[in-house]
Amino acid sequence: MWSYRKRLARDLAHWRSQGWVTADAEAQILKDVASGRGGVGLAPVLAIIAGVLMCFAVASFVAANWQDMPRLGRLGLLLGIIWASYVAAGALASRGAGAFSDAAVLVGSAAFGASIMLVSQMYHINGNPPDGVLLWWIGALLAGVALRSNPAVALAMILVCVWWGMAMNQRNGTFWPFLPAWAVVAAAFAWQRWWPGLHIAALALSVFVVVSGVDFGRGDSHAVVALVGLAACAAALLIERQVPALHDIAPAILGYGFAVAVAGLLGLQFLESPGHLLLIALAAFTLILCLAAIAYGLRAGHRGAVWLGYIGFSVEILALYTTTIGSILGTSLFFLSAAIIVAMLAYAAWRLADRQNQSGAPG
Amino acid sequence: MIADHKWLWPLVAAVALLQSVAIAKIVYDRDALLKSGREITIDVVPVDPRDIFRGDYVILGYGLDPIDGKLIAPDLQETIRSNDPVFVTIRPGATPATWQVVKVTAAYPDTIEASDAVLKGRVTWVNAQQDENRKLSVRYGIENYFVPEGTGRDLEQAVRDGKVQAVVAVGGDGTAALKGLIVNGERRIDPPLL
Numbered sequence: 183m184w185s186y187r188k189r190l191a192r193d194l195a196h197w198r199s200q201g202w203v204t205a206d207a208e209a210q211i212l213k214d215v216a217s218g219r220g221g222v223g224l225a226p227v228l229a230i231i232a233g234v235l236m237c238f239a240v241a242s243f244v245a246a247n248w249q250d251m252p253r254l255g256r257l258g259l260l261l262g263i264i265w266a267s268y269v270a271a272g273a274l275a276s277r278g279a280g281a282f283s284d285a286a287v288l289v290g291s292a293a294f295g296a297s298i299m300l301v302s303q304m305y306h307i308n309g310n311p312p313d314g315v316l317l318w319w320i321g322a323l324l325a326g327v328a329l330r331s332n333p334a335v336a337l338a339m340i341l342v343c344v345w346w347g348m349a350m351n352q353r354n355g356t357f358w359p360f361l362p363a364w365a366v367v368a369a370a371f372a373w374q375r376w377w378p379g380l381h382i383a384a385l386a387l388s389v390f391v392v393v394s395g396v397d398f399g400r401g402d403s404h405a406v407v408a409l410v411g412l413a414a415c416a417a418a419l420l421i422e423r424q425v426p427a428l429h430d431i432a433p434a435i436l437g438y439g440f441a442v443a444v445a446g447l448l449g450l451q452f453l454e455s456p457g458h459l460l461l462i463a464l465a466a467f468t469l470i471l472c473l474a475a476i477a478y479g480l481r482a483g484h485r486g487a488v489w490l491g492y493i494g495f496s497v498e499i500l501a502l503y504t505t506t507i508g509s510i511l512g513t514s515l516f517f518l519s520a521a522i523i524v525a526m527l528a529y530a531a532w533r534l535a536d537r538q539n540q541s542g543a544p545g
Numbered sequence: 546m547i548a549d550h551k552w553l554w555p556l557v558a559a560v561a562l563l564q565s566v567a568i569a570k571i572v573y574d575r576d577a578l579l580k581s582g583r584e585i586t587i588d589v590v591p592v593d594p595r596d597i598f599r600g601d602y603v604i605l606g607y608g609l610d611p612i613d614g615k616l617i618a619p620d621l622q623e624t625i626r627s628n629d630p631v632f633v634t635i636r637p638g639a640t641p642a643t644w645q646v647v648k649v650t651a652a653y654p655d656t657i658e659a660s661d662a663v664l665k666g667r668v669t670w671v672n673a674q675q676d677e678n679r680k681l682s683v684r685y686g687i688e689n690y691f692v693p694e695g696t697g698r699d700l701e702q703a704v705r706d707g708k709v710q711a712v713v714a715v716g717g718d719g720t721a722a723l724k725g726l727i728v729n730g731e732r733r734i735d736p737p738l739l
Contacts, residue, residue: 268557306602308576308689
C-alpha cells in the first residue's frame with residue numbers, strides 16, 4: 183500500500199508535468215489514496231489475531247493434561263467452546279460484524295482440533311497421527327464453507343499441509359492424497375472468491391511439487407519438478423493470450439510456475455550430479471529463463487516476476503560460483519561468457535528502446 | 546462471512562453439531578472397545594534409555610520388537626513395506642504378561658489358539674533383503690501413555706525398573722486400546738467416560 187502510494191505520487195507528478203492531469207486532480211487522487219479506503223482495516227486484523235491467540239490458548243490447555251478437572255468436564259468444556267464460538271459467530275454475523283464473526287469461526291475450528299487432541303490423550307490413542315489431522319482439516323473446511331469464513335478455509339489448507347508432512351514422515355515416496363485434498367480446499371477458496379487464499383493454495387502446491395521432487399518414485403526427480411514448473415509458465419502465457427476470463431490469475435500462475443521451474447533446475451544441477459556439458463546447458467537455460475522472467479515482468483508491469491527473476495538469477499550464479507565447472511578456470515570462463523552475452527543483450531535492448539523513442543512507437 | 550441470511554442459524558447449528566458428533570463418535574467407539582475388548586496384560590520395557598519421557602507422555606515398549614522376519618506370512622514376505630497395516634498374533638510366554646510374536650499376517654488370522662491374541666498394527670520399518678537377519682518393527686497405537694504435566698519422571702523410573710505392565714483391551718478386529726497401567730502391582734485405570 184505504502185509503496186503504491188509513493189509510486190502513484192511519482193507518476194502523478196510526471197503526468198501533471200505532461201499536462202495530462204491538473205494539479206487539482208492530482209491533489210484529489212492523493213487525498214483519496216491516503217484515506218486508505220478499500221484497504222484492510224485495523225479492527226478485522228486485530229480480531230483475527232485475537233482469534234489465533236485464543237486457538238493457541240485452547241491447544242495449550244489440552245497439552246497441559248490438567249487433572250484437577252474430571253475428564254468429562256474437560257471434554258464438555260471444549261465442546262462448549264465449539265458451540266459458543268459458532269453461536270458467537272452467528273450473532274456477530276447477523277449484526278454485520280463480518281471480521282469478528284470470521285475470528286469466532288476460526289476459534290470454533292481450533293477448538294474442534296483441540297477436542298480431537300484431548301480425546302486422543304484421554305484414551306492414549308496414538309494409532310495413526312495423520313488420521314486426527316485429516317478429521318480436523320475436514321471439520322475446518324466444513325465450517326469455512328458452510329459459514330463462508332475465509333480464515334477457517336485458510337486453516338484447513340494449513341492443516342492439509344501438516345497432514346501431508348506427517349504422512350511423509352511415515353512413508354517413503356510421494357503422498358498422493360495431498361492432491362485431491364488440496365484441490366477441494368483450493369476450490370473452496372475459488373468459490374469464495376478470496377484472492378489471498380488462492381495465493382496460499384498456489385504456495386502449498388508449489389512446495390508440494392518441489393519437496394516431492396526429491397522422491398517421486400523413490401529417485402531424485404528434479405526434472406519432473408522443472409517440467410511441471412515450465413508447463414505452468416506455458417499455461418499462464420497461454421491463458422494470458424487466449425482466455426480473457428482468467429486473465430487476472432495468469433501473472434500469479436506464471437510467478438509460481440517460474441519459482442517451481444527454477445527450484446527443479448537448481449535441484450538438477452546441484453543435488454543430482456550431472457556431467458559438465460549437461461551442467462553448463464542447464465545453467466545457461468536457467469539464466470536465460472531468469473532473464474526472460476525479468477524481461478516479461480518489465481514489459482507486463484509484473485513486479486513479482488521481475489523480483490523472482492532477480493532472485494532466481496542470484497541464487498543460480500551463487501550456486502554456480504561454489505561449484506566448479508571442470509576447473510575453477512572453467513567456472514571463470516563460464517561467467518565471462520555469460521557476462522559478455524548479457525552485456526550484448528543490454529546493448530541490444532538499449533538500442534531498441536532508443537529507436538522506439540525516436541520513432542514515437544509505444545514502448 | 547454470511548450475514549442476514551435465512552440459513553445463517555441452521556448452518557451454524559449444523560457445523561457445531563457435525564463437529565460435536567465427530568468427537569462423540571470417537572469417544573463412543575473407544576469406550577465400547579475398552580468395555581467389551583478382551584483384557585490382556587503386557588510387560589512394559591524401556592524403549593530408549595535416553596529419553597522415554599517426552600513432555601506429557603511416556604513412550605512404552607512391549608518387548609515384541611524387533612520381530613524376526615521368518616514370522617512374516619509367506620504371502621507377505623515379498624510385498625511387506627513400511628506403513629502397511631498388519632495383524633500380529635502373540636502368545637503368552639514364561640509369564641502371562643510376557644508375550645511372544647507367533648506370526649505376522651496381512652489379514653486377521655482364520656484360526657488362533659485360545660491363549661493367543663491378535664493385534665492390529667502398522668509396520669514402522671522392515672529390512673528389504675529377505676535373509677536370515679531380516680527384522681521388522683510394528684506399532685500398535687498403544688505406545689504413548691499421557692500423564693499429567695510434571696508427573697512423567699516417576700513413571701519413567703518405574704518403567705526402567707521393570708515394574709510396569711500395560712493393561713490393553715483388544716477388540717474383535719484386532720484394534721488395541723491402552724486401558725491403563727499396573728505400576729508396582731497397583732492398577733491405574735481410568736474408568737470409562739460414559
